[in-house]
Amino acid sequence: MTSSRTESAAGTAAGARSRFRAKYEAAAARSGSLLCVGLDPDPAQLPPGIDCLTFLRTVIEATADLVCCFKPNAAFFEADGAAGWEDLRATIAAAPADVPMLLDAKRGDVGHTSSFYARAVFETLDADAVTVSPYLGSDGIEPLRAYADRHSFVLCRTSNAGAREFQDLLVDGRPLYEHVAVRAQAWNTRGNVGLVVGATYPEEAARIRLLCPELLFLVPGVGAQQGDLQAAVRAARDAHGGGVLVNASRAVLYASRGADYAQAARAAARTLRDAIAAALRA
């Protein structure tokens, strides 16, 4: 836990697991947890007198042995401008070397531009993984998945109410998000592509799992977004009973706004870890 993130990066054989996947699997095995804690620092919800970076470092330290991943969301840092970006870099650097950092940024642009996003996320910020938007197609994704030791999670079926407006549109009798899933499977030639599959629609998650048996699924919408945890986890898991990262953000971060926020975050993370494990056994 004391070496730098880079030193401990797992070597990745060609065609095998990404550094992200190796760290994720090791962290999940060690912690017995498929919980991913989202790091969404909202100034209005921080404990009084605690700055963003101190808050996040404290929560990371308090929960690192109970999670398989941390997921900072770029939006909350960008709202604070250059200072926020420095906080984002320091937050990613604050994770123990053996717990992966997935940057939720939903990036995507034409190829030449995406190569600069890839540099920002995987070099400047040194994140292990990132979320990406599929709308631009293959050449928008390629510069990100070219980083073979990192992971790119493609938005497939998101957890919000508006998701159905485009994602559910039927193309040749199948919803658009299934076409995205099929394409993401094809993009997985380096074993480093995953999907974002919201917890609020377990039937959809089950169908996507049939299409993509090997991909990692990031499952947001548990906790503050009130998905049914058990149904979501059981629908999204792979044939080995894993392959998912169940994300909760506010339910852990803001479990208490008092001086006990770290202990409260730890208790909330433990409860969620155990609930996910119980759902998998059920």
Added chain:
Amino acid sequence: MTSSRTESAAGTAAGARSRFRAKYEAAAARSGSLLCVGLDPDPAQLPPGIDCLTFLRTVIEATADLVCCFKPNAAFFEADGAAGWEDLRATIAAAPADVPMLLDAKRGDVGHTSSFYARAVFETLDADAVTVSPYLGSDGIEPLRAYADRHSFVLCRTSNAGAREFQDLLVDGRPLYEHVAVRAQAWNTRGNVGLVVGATYPEEAARIRLLCPELLFLVPGVGAQQGDLQAAVRAARDAHGGGVLVNASRAVLYASRGADYAQAARAAARTLRDAIAAALRA
């Protein structure tokens, strides 16, 4: 040209034009130009010995009277981390108060998170407009278009090769991008929604214009992406012969890598301005 960007922001009556649209129309009328210059600072292409911010300020000063808008792309700044974000802020602040700044960032997330992106773009960076991804649906767009005096350009038909993989999929006999166009039209209740419509597919642009007669179209893909300028402009223009922002980035920025880069950028911008105007008259 000497007052601050905020002081000179055009007041926007409810239901009328956004501050962005007012500035765009005034700049277009004054310059006789529908050219938007994209600001994509690639360290490998900057003139030797010139730093990013000096380069961009110089190009802005050299071309401001020949354009209707500037469009910095976030990716190129983010690659340089917090320092890049400070350059981005300073670049947006460097535009003359009467020339709008459109941040190309292709943002979009669930509603609560998008509200932080909106704060980042429209408050912290004080951009006049932003590009957004449609994949998350209405609640992902709402926090951005809630800024009634700013403009949100929704990705519709992009200019890259991979665009057709998802954007062209047929839903009820019509390509997905037309469904996005129809929805964007519905989102335009405050007169502050536009579309990104690539220059490489003029037939598509013409169909989208029929669906959205009043929206502003940002048309990338001219110049380095080699769209047919005349066909693109004629297809995308509105009934009044305007309503478009024709973007060129590298063709202007990197017209010369020598000490004459500002004059070369100015000459390239003038040539493009005149070519766009000729296309509209043809």
